[in-house]
Amino acid sequence: MGLLVDSFNSMTTDLLASNRQLAHAHEALQDSTSIAEQRRQYLETILKNVAAGVIAINEENEITTINRFAEKLLKIELSSFLGQDFHEVLARSHVMVMEGFLRELHESGRNSIERHLRLTVRAGETLSLLVNVTRMFDDEQQPIGYVIVFDNLTNLEKAQRLAAWQEVARRIAHEIKNPLTPIQLSAQRLRKRYMDSISKDKDIFNQCTATIITQVDEIKRLVSEFSDFARMPRVRKKRSDIKKLITETLVLYREGHKHIKFSTAIEPEIPPFLFDPVQMKRVLINLLDNAVGILPEGGEISITLKHEQGCALMSVADNGPGIDEQVKTRLFEPYFSTRKSGTGLGLAITHTIVAEHNGLITVTDNSPSGTVFTVELPINT
Secondary structure, eight states: OHHHHHHHHHHHHHHHHHHHHHHHHHHHHHHHHHHHHHHHHHHHHHHHHOSSEEEEEOTTSBEEEEOHHHHHHTTOOGGGTTTSBHHHHSOHHHHHHHHHHHHHHHHHTOSEEEEEEEEEOTTSOEEEEEEEEEEEEOTTOOEEEEEEEEEEOHHHHHHHHHHHHHHHHHHHHHHHHHHHHHHHHHHHHHHHHHTTTOOTTHHHHHHHHHHHHHHHHHHHHHHHHHHHHHTOOOOOOEEEOHHHHHHHHHHHHHHHOTTEEEEEEEOTTOOOEEEOHHHHHHHHHHHHHHHHHTOTTOEEEEEEEEEETTEEEEEEEEOSSOOOHHHHTTTTSTTOOSSTTOOSOHHHHHHHHHHHTTOEEEEEEOSSSSEEEEEEEESOO
16 A cells, blocks of 8 residues: 555656646747747738738749738739739739749749839739849748749839929920020011012911911920929819819810710719819819810710729720720820820829829720729828
C-alpha cells in the first residue's frame, strides 16, 4: 500500500508538472498567435492605406493579395480575383503583359525588375504606371510567389504636359498678339484712305483688305484662347446648386439649336455642395459645344446627374458617330483636336478645371452610338 501511495503521489506530481508545462506552452502559443495577428492586421492596414498598388501572386499563379489602391485604380472587384489564377480572370492583353514580366524575371536571373507601362483598364481609361515585379522567397530561400507594386504616374505626366503647354501658350500669345493690332489698323486705314479713290481693281482691294481685317480678328480670338489656357483662373469654390446650373445652361442651347433634341435626367436629392459655378459652367459649355459640333444635321443630346458614393456624376451623351479608341487617349491633351476649326484647348481646359476640383472626367461609348463624357465631382469637399 505504501508503494502504491508513493507511486500515485509521484504520478500526481508529474501530471501537475505536465499541466503547468502545457499551460505555459499554451500561453506562449497564444502570445505568439496574438503577435502574429497583430502583425497581420498591421500589414493589412499598411496595404490598405499605402498610395501604391500592391498585388501578390503565389507559385500556382493564384492571386493572393490585392490592396485597396489597386482595386480602385484598376476598377476591379476583389471577390472576383482573389484565389483565382490570373490567366483566367485577367483580360488577354493584361495576361500577356504579366507573362512578359515573369518571363523577363526568370530569364534575367534577377529577383526584381522595374518597367514603365501604359495600361487600359475596363472603363476605357489609359493609365501610366511604374511597375516593379519582385520574386518572393521564404526563410529557407524557397520561392513562394511574386509581388507586383505599381505607382500611378498618369496625373503627374498630365500635370507636366499641362505646365509645358501652358508655357508654350503664354509665349505664343505674347509673341503673336503684339503685331496683330498694327496689322489690322493698317488694313483699316488703307480701306478708309483709298477705297473711294481706287477705280481699277477696287473689288480686289476691298476683298484683300477685308480678308486681312477678318483674319486678324480670328487670330486674336485664337490668341485669346491661348492666353486663357496659359493663365487659368484660380478655382473659387462656394456652396452652389449644380442642378440649377445645368438647367440654366441648357435653356440657351435649346433656343439656339432647334435641330437637336435635348433631354435631362437629374436626381433631385443631390444637395448644394462646394464647387466653382463659373468654372463648372465653362466645363458644361465645352462639353455641350463638342456634342453640338458633331451633330450638324441634328440628333439627341442628354444630360444626366446622379449621386453615387459621395460624388456627383454629370454626364453629357450624344448619339453622334462616336470616337475612335486611339483618339480617346489623347482627347484631353492641349492642342489636340479632331475638328479643322478647333484649337484643341476646350477639353484640355475642361480637364484642368475638373482636376482642380479633385474630380475626374472620363469618356466612354454611348449605346447604340455616340459618346458619353462623365464628370465626377466629390460632394463632401
